[in-house]
Amino acid sequence: AVFAASSLGQLSEVWGEVSAASGAAERLFEILRVKPEIAAPAQPKALPMPVRGEVVFDNVSFTYPTRPDFRALDGLSLSIRAGEKVAIVGPSGAGKSTLFHLLLRFYDPSSGTISLDGVAINAADPQAVRERIALVPQDSVVFAASARDNIRFGRDEASELEVERAAQQAHATEFISRLPEGFDTKLGERGVTLSGGQRQRIAIARAILRDAPLLLLDEATSSLDAESEVLVQTALQQLMRDRTTLVIAHRLATVLSCDRIVVMEHGRIVEQGTHAQLVARGGLYARLAKLQFEAA
Numbered sequence: 001a002v003f004a005a006s007s008l009g010q011l012s013e014v015w016g017e018v019s020a021a022s023g024a025a026e027r028l029f030e031i032l033r034v035k036p037e038i039a040a041p042a043q044p045k046a047l048p049m050p051v052r053g054e055v056v057f058d059n060v061s062f063t064y065p066t067r068p069d070f071r072a073l074d075g076l077s078l079s080i081r082a083g084e085k086v087a088i089v090g091p092s093g094a095g096k097s098t099l100f101h102l103l104l105r106f107y108d109p110s111s112g113t114i115s116l117d118g119v120a121i122n123a124a125d126p127q128a129v130r131e132r133i134a135l136v137p138q139d140s141v142v143f144a145a146s147a148r149d150n151i152r153f154g155r156d157e158a159s160e161l162e163v164e165r166a167a168q169q170a171h172a173t174e175f176i177s178r179l180p181e182g183f184d185t186k187l188g189e190r191g192v193t194l195s196g197g198q199r200q201r202i203a204i205a206r207a208i209l210r211d212a213p214l215l216l217l218d219e220a221t222s223s224l225d226a227e228s229e230v231l232v233q234t235a236l237q238q239l240m241r242d243r244t245t246l247v248i249a250h251r252l253a254t255v256l257s258c259d260r261i262v263v264m265e266h267g268r269i270v271e272q273g274t275h276a277q278l279v280a281r282g283g284l285y286a287r288l289a290k291l292q293f294e295a296a
């Protein structure tokens with residue numbers, strides 16, 4: 001739950017300099033404009049064009065600087081094909097969010113290599129890496145700005161038509177058009193307050209607009225009302241289409257829609273396969289699925 005509001009604070013402690021120096025938009029992790037703390041290589045290697053969206057973790061171990069005697073990731077290897085949808089599940093503290101932190105280069109691995117389209121990401125320009133990634137956090141931030149500008153945070157130079165098309169694909173148009181001033185309605189602190197499901201659809205519209213080949217999705221744990229649930233799921237399917245997707249999954253529907261489920265525990269991958277395979281195996285996934293999905 002690292003991208004939840006509380007942990008945004010945690011992260012911005014790490015990137016304190018960033019939040020002190022820049023405005024709200026700069027602090028929005030989902031648009032990935034946080035200045036990388038890790039050193040950019042003097043001669044960054046270019047990521048290949050066209051982008052494919054293939055991700056490889058090769059024997060990656062990682063220790064958070066504040067907890068030097070604890071391995072958040074412990075020799076993890078994982079190859080994700082371009083376009084593949086991978087659900088990450090596992091108990092709290094297993095290291096799921098840490099995978100995202102390393103891909104986004106908030107930190108570098110202590111050992112091992114992460115590559116994107118065949119290039120080690122620590123040899124590339126961190127900003128170039130982030131440009132290829134869209135992040136949809138658990139708890140999306142809505143700014144004190146119009147609905148239109150809130151979506152446009154996904155890509156500043158997007159035209160009105162592009163913003164409206166992204167809203168459409170994210171199933172956000174219907175509720176936005178019912179707001180007092182439609183797309184011009186001010187949201188956030190002094191404006192209209194959105195429901196959880198509406199905020200998520202704004203975040204999905206941002207990510208659609210961003211149009212990055214690699215999608216990192218930290219699914220919300222809190223339940224939405226039934227109508228929002230259906231709309232958010234449909235919007236997510238649209239967003240995941242044709243993109244490599246890593247999703248920290250909390251919903252059965254999401255897990256079932258992925259090509260592969262990766263089960264993590266203690267910073268390692270302990271099982272992987274499809275839902276049916278893993279349930280039949282009767283291991284950690286089977287136990288987690290019983291707790292998590294049958295309760296839902």
Ligand code: ATP
Nearest residue numbers: 001002064066067072091092093094095096097098
């Ligand atoms: P959850 O489902 O609860 O979000 P997770 O599987 O995403 O858990 P991570 O957030 O990746 O787990 O955390 C892995 C381990 O690293 C945990 O023990 C956590 O306490 C620790 N950890 C996470 N972030 C930090 C940090 N910024 N500094 C120090 N330790 C951290």
